[in-house]
Amino acid sequence: xxxxxxxxxxxxxxxxxxxxxxxxxxxxxxxxxxxxxxxxxxxxxxxxxxxxxxxxxxxxxxxxxxxxxxxxxxxxxxxxxxxxxxxxxxxxxxxxxxxxxxxxxxxxxxxxxxx
Amino acid sequence: xxxxxxxxxxxxxxxxxxxxxxxxxxxxxxxxxxxxxxxxxxxxxxxxxxxxxxxxxxxxxxxxxxxxxxxxxxxxxxxxxxxxxxxxxxxxxxxxxxxxxxxxxxxxxxxx
Numbered sequence: 512x513x514x515x516x517x518x519x520x521x522x523x524x525x526x527x528x529x530x531x532x533x534x535x536x537x538x539x540x541x542x543x544x545x546x547x548x549x550x551x552x553x554x555x556x557x558x559x560x561x562x563x564x565x566x567x568x569x570x571x572x573x574x575x576x577x578x579x580x581x582x583x584x585x586x587x588x589x590x591x592x593x594x595x596x597x598x599x600x601x602x603x604x605x606x607x608x609x610x611x612x613x614x615x616x617x618x619x620x621x622x623x624x625x626x
Numbered sequence: 627x628x629x630x631x632x633x634x635x636x637x638x639x640x641x642x643x644x645x646x647x648x649x650x651x652x653x654x655x656x657x658x659x660x661x662x663x664x665x666x667x668x669x670x671x672x673x674x675x676x677x678x679x680x681x682x683x684x685x686x687x688x689x690x691x692x693x694x695x696x697x698x699x700x701x702x703x704x705x706x707x708x709x710x711x712x713x714x715x716x717x718x719x720x721x722x723x724x725x726x727x728x729x730x731x732x733x734x735x736x737x738x
Contacts, residue, residue: 554728601669617669
């Protein structure tokens, strides 16, 4: 497998459920990102991990909890979500130092629906 | 307040003609700009970028122009092809940090 792989592609969960999104990159990158894309809105950066350390946390509610066990894997743990959290969640990776030199490589996203 | 704006939610262009997608920004600290293309059910893919030290960057059918005084950039696609139909996002960063600021996207439709 190459690139950035996200699982599952689709997820429907109730407000009391706990679920996790998984992201895996095979590019040798050492920075990974979680983004949220809501309909007709700009992409919102949620979390950034560089060299497995969290370097950005953009005031994301605590019901979203990231985990980066190594430079190839990133998780987003979800619990007690709200219907307004329904969105496309995108994972991306880049070389350390940010996106400017190489751009991000994105996964295909997880379409999350909270019911 | 959106720092990166793509004011046209959608654009329809005849196949073979030029597509021009526009992006405006407000933060003069931005020094790097990127365009991404997104198909339905896929993540965005990097298309082309430009540093603030340049005013033009070209890659095949794609050219990005940067007008720093107007805080405006544009992506030109010529000639437009059916496979170019997608949503195009403009993004900007300041001082090469991790925070990419994104526009809301423009949906480009190429008509046969």
